Amino acid sequence: MMAPWSNQTGGNGPRSSGNGGGPWGQGPRGSGPQPPDLEELLRRSQDRLRRVLPGGGGGGLNPAALFGIVIVVAALVVYYFFTFRVDASEVGVVTRFGEVNRIAQPGLNFRLPYPIEAVQTPQVLFERSTAVGFVPDERNTTQVIRDLPAESLMLTGDENIVDVDFIVNWQISSATNYLFNIQNPEGTVKAVAESAMREVVGRSNITPLLTQARQITQDEVQTLMQTTLDAYGAGIQITQVQLQKVDPPAEVIAAFRDVQAARADQERLQNEAQTYANRVIPGARGQVLQITESAIAYRDRVIADAQGQADRFTQVYEAYRLAPDVTRQRIYLETLAQIMASMQKVIIDENGMQQGVVPYLPLNELTRSTTPAQQQGAQR
Secondary structure (H helix, E strand, O other), rough: OOOHHOOOOOOOOOOOOOOOOOOOOOOOOOOOOOOHHHHHHHHHHHHHHHOOOOOOOOOOHHHHHHHHHHHHHHHHHHHHHHEEEOOOOOOOOEEEOOEEEEEEOOOOEOOOOOOEEEEEEEEEEOOEEEEEEEEEEOOOOOOEEOOOOHHHHEOOOOEEEEEEEEEEEEEOOOOOHHHHHHHHHHHHHHHHHHHHHHHHHHHHOOOHHHHOOHHHHHHHHHHHHHHHHHHHOOEEEEEEEEEEEEEEOOHHHHHHHHHHHHHHHHHHHHHOOOOOOHHHHHHHHHHHHHHHHHHHHHHHHHHHHHHHHHHHHHHHHHHHHOOOOHHHHHHHHHHHHHHHHOOOOOOOHHHHHHHOOOOOOOOOHHHOOOHHHHHHHHHH
């Protein structure tokens, strides 16, 4: 029994040899170039299939094997023309006749064959780096292979020239905007980065740029770049701006270093002077307060003493005016009491002298017993 594909009669009986017809018993009509012989094409295809399949020289294929082959071929065709794979770090942007149709997530996805639908898979989770002012090493982006003065030399706000090298790290935030709103993403990021850095440097002085304003400069450039790219609809997120080098031009770098050293010495001396002032001024202020308080206390004491003496004199006068003799006698006695209180006294009974008592006056003892203060007072 002959296999189905070995039958060359086209299913309509034996082929007529007189009309040169095809498998359906009809020959070419009209004149001009003739179409290819379908029967010959089928025969050649069957011969090739027999050669590649096991047992190809036998009397045909098992229908089950033929069905399996058809299934495998169909699966390969479907996989190649109707599916696509998206990696974990990518998203698939599917366009239908050039218009964005949908966004495909990571994994195996279905699509219509080209040119109906086309797929682009940008890496949205991959962080890219763009260097400005120098050509970086491919293995280490922070290593400089060659400087680009046309990009790195910038004019500051105080009309100085500074050499700035920096790196911009960025990634895709919107795959559709990234693919269709800008033509050259890498070049756009580099141009925007250089423009933003020139604007920030142009309104800054050189001294802060060389010293403490590096972080402020990086933040301002990042903000300005993000604003510009969002206005473009670029679909790009700036993650970081890193300044690699901020130096004066090589021709004047030695002079700038001398100036920086002099300014550092100036700041150091100013700090030392301020420290000394902070230590001395509070002490001086304390002494001023102490002297002021002492003067106020002395003034109050003298005034109070004078007021007390005046009041006492007034009271004595009033008493004297009322009783002159008694007051005079009292003043006399109080004065003698004050004088005699600080003196050594010898009392001699007059009655004893009248009875023949001879008084003994030890002058040496009296002289020895006097204090140095009393001797000085006696000498005066």
